[in-house]
Amino acid sequence: MSYNGGRDRFESYLIDRIVMGVLPPHEINRMARVTVTRPDLYESDGSPITGGLRDPHFGAIEPGEVCPVCGNTRENCPGHFGKIDLARPVLIPYYTDYINIVLQATCRQCGRLLIPSEKAEKYRKIYRRLKEKWPRLADNFVKELRKEAAQTMECPYCGARQFRIRYTRPIIFYEERPEGETRLTPLEIRDRLERVRDEDLELLGIDPKRSRPEWMVATVLPVPPLAVRPPITLETGMKSEDDLTHALAEIVRQNLRLKNFLSSNAPETMIEEAWITLQYVVAAYIDNELPNVYPLTQKRVRTLKTLAQRLKGKEGRLRGNLSGKRVDFSSRTVISPDPYISVNEVGVPVDIAKILTVPMRVTPYNLEEARRYVLNGPYKWPGATFVYKARSGRKIDLRYHRNYKQMAESLEVGDIVERHLIDGDIVLFNRQPSLHRMSILAHKVRVMPYKTFRLNPLVCPPYNADFDGDEMNLHVMRSEEARAEAEELLLVERHIKTPRYGGPIIGGRQDYVSGAYLLTVKNRFLTEKEVVRLLAAAGYKGELPEPAILAPKKLWTGKQLVSLFLPKDLNYTGKAKINSGPLSCDSIDCFHDSYIAIYEGKLLMGVFDKSAIGAEQPNNVLHVIALEYGDSKARELLDTMYRMFIRMLDMRGLTISLSDVDIPPEAREKIKELVEEAKKEIAEMIKEFEEGKLEPIPGRSLQETLELKIINRLQKLLKDAGQIATSYMDPFNDVFIMAKTGARGSDVNITQMVAMLGQQTVRGKRVWRGFRKRTLAHFKPNDLSPEARGFVKGNFRYGLRPTEVFFHAAGGREGLVDTAVKTSQSGYMQRRLMNAEQDLYTAYDGTVRDLYGQIVQFKFGEDGADPMMTYHGKAVDVDRLIERFGVIKEASK
């Protein structure tokens, strides 16, 4: 048995299989230790009533209580079942669907399947063959067979006439006899079911060995042990019973009533009524949300949670407690950034390190170390909280055993010490929503002061984390296997590449990008002092390269510094992010420095920006290095070179001011003219529309045509205005740098700050609702002009008008609502996808199978390649190979 915190009380076995079946009455009688006859629970002196639902024979649950059945205390007593003998049989909901099938398909007199014997024999052969090979087809076969039997109106065996059976969910059956519709009582039903032969049941898809149909009509009801429905004691000392106990009490009550009526020869109608009530109560005990059944309630307000409710849904037993569990050895706190720890690391506050512990088995090699931890005790880091003595099997809590010195000295090989978390421990780190496997990664612990988890900002993309108050969870693994597996497979550096599209998911964002750009731009020359500062940030140890400029002052370029970190045989060419618009180039022949060329590890030309070092940029420098030089080389880069990028920003500074988003008056004048022009054109369109002269787009109404045309025109206006605005801006101001390099913001954002916000839309249309025939009281009814329908010509620099603020808010609100709706929808879709796909894996032969053995693909993705190991989907990127190794003939001569 392995150590699990000393909580083993029983021998443990692995489950091999579970056989499902209907619990037969004799089995219930056999296992019952109590027969419940009384609905009340306690005597007046507070002791449990014998024969009540709190009978001690249900098992010991109070501390110190000894079970009268097994003699154990509550720790070891497994709990024992009881039973309720029902005065008359009762149908169990859900089983009634099958009772219905059996009643329909068998003779009401002799109980034989309503299919002649030779035919039945033939069917049986087919059925058995199907069942073996294609169980799903067998199910369909049974369905057809049932239909055939149900339509037979005369028994081929005894010749008895059959009547149609009408079944009203959940528990009522009628038979349409010639003299009229008659309700079938559970007694009659049970009689009929008893007559059905085993071999006939097989053809109805029912396993007669495990579920005889008459067992589905309950004559005796099992009562679960108290451990299943434990009473709770409130602070006031009041006992409060579990919902199941309440429901069972109601069954006992109704059962007693029926019993009394029966023994006192009450009128038939009263008996009937009590019987039906009992049936409904039992139905509600099984499932309190059945249609057409009055739910059981407590004081007529709270509906009770009965058996089905315990299992169902997200918080139910299956999804809430079995598929997912709450765990110990975990913690949660706010995260904050620390670019100076490795991406593989996580900063853990000392306060947490002192609570989370790792079990450490004492060996001759670590005995001294273990003693040191024990000596420190539970309150001083690095200490220990528990000692598990192998010899005595006792677990000692160091919080109460204060003699640490004695404890430390008594440590011997084989003992287990629960020691604090220390630097280098492997832990799992997670941020919800856990949408992909990169949402839980293994980090190495770095114990630090203060109260937050520290995270290298480069690891934000896989978690989708930021530091505006995000919290994350940390889990400590307790077994060596788990730790080994985590370190090999889950470590952050193993997930630089994402399997989603074959690109890097870890990489620079925001400051890293603008920093990299500012470091590697053509005009960046650095003094020795600056170079040293930058390289120190990266932890560079080695010689400085030859300066690019020797006199009058030694100066280095940023590209030289970057080159120090690149693999010495790296060849790479590719476009930079800034390679667009006026700065675009298609080859190495590039004047704008927007085409990256790395030859033998030297960045010869081109700037580093989002396209080179960013996250989620397939085939960029980082990705290529991770693929070709290994994950740990890529990680090394993240831990060294990338630090230089942010140090560059520390040195230079990066900020925006109002002047960055301001343009000269003549530019504003120009934009105004554009707006006037567009407005005029649109007024023209509206006039045409009102006069009915507008030519409609085929398949669209006039109104729709007009709207489409207006929206298109306004979109063009926005684009033109943005272009004018940007043409007047300083292309080297920080806002521009950020947008161009892909660090933050886009052309749209700049346009909105500098020029205008443009048309606001609600549901993809111009704003149209609000007041009658107009959007706001500021406009005349039926005004179709841009201003009246949500066009915002203001910008963030000079502010919006009141109506514009309103329209902007309307558009913004829609966005918020959208996100809220989307998350729930896509969440459900992902759950279903996961459920459908989770059993698929690549087998040793390269086929994709599910765990039940079905082959789904002969080769995963037709070429067998794992997308994570590809160049943006290409298992082998020939062009990249030529780039790497392609020596041209002449050149080599």
Place this chain on the structure above:
Amino acid sequence: MFEGDLKKLVEMAKKILPTSIYQELEEKVINSEKLTEESKEKILREALRQYVLSLSQPGEPVGVVGAQSIGEPGTQMTLRTFHYAGLMEFDVTLGLPRLIEIVDARREPSTPIMKVYLDEKHKYDKEKAQEIARKLEYTTIGKVLDDFEYFLGDNVVTLKLDPEQMEDKGVTVEKVIEALKRAKLGEIQVDEEDPNTIYITLSERVLPPEYMYHVSAYKDIENKIKKLYLKGIKGIKRAIIQAEEKEVDGKKVTEYMIMTEGSNLAEVLRIKGVDHKKVRTNNIHEIASVLGIEAARNAIIEEIKEVLQSSGLDVDIRHVMLIADLMTVTGKIKQIGRLGIAGQKPSVLARAAFEITAKQLFDAAVKGEEERFLGVTETIIAGLVPRVGTGIVLLTSPGITSVGDSGENQEEEK
């Protein structure tokens, strides 16, 4: 790992690499005249190494990774219905709703659309294309009807046709009369002066005398007449011609194709002039029944790809293929969800843990099902190790015991 000279390497590459990669290598490397022998060798060796390393490892939970890869970007998708790739005529469902529709395997997409390409004879001529479009569009009398007049108590009703619409749809008065005759409403007469006015003397069977004064009776007749079929294909609500500038053999030509709202693949394929190799629909079930399950599988891939692309999301095609294959392995399109794959798993616990918990358990009891703990959900419920990933390894070592104080003794001490 891969030794030998160029010839041997080429042979290996041919054997091991997927044909598409090999062909690219052959074209760009092996047959290249610029590259040196040595670098060719290097490239081939590295190509082989890379391919073998990239292979999905045994146990890799490709399903889970696929589900995550498609589900994770779901949050970034749009919820809106959009105009079709720049065309103003159509609205088309894209983004998350469309993706859900596809994996749900709905019978009918919420915006069914067909792209009907035409054959050589028809695609360069607008008139001919228009003619086919007219053949496609499902047209009833209601579409060309301008006005329907009646007087209470009079068994003669007047139909006024809309000449503009008639021309647009390519319908003649004769055709309308034919349709009316087929419906056997009564005697039909065309106005002598205005050919677009038709009188129908309703027979007693159609308008029984006792209903002569009921407005609803006339309304019913009007609706009936409006629904009378003139021409076209059922399900095609609209057909619109699209022009595309193309260059064929250096010449600029305008190609025409037809976009339709509504879909009916089987019937459209029958129309002459349609390039049946190129016709497309977004109704996957239709494809399955007309062209077979392999075609449906490809359609699912294409449709998902289009949704992802339109939302600007980057997802490896392999994940999409896996979903499509999973939905179609049985030969029928199965939904992802409780009515399809998730609801048909052999494991009771897996089904119960997904949805409709109670019913699953009762059904399993009656059928006497056995839970064998093979799938992921069940194994986790039972606290076992799922047989995927590192759990695929069944061979384990008891560990190495060494150094004096042996492991065995420790076990006993406990």
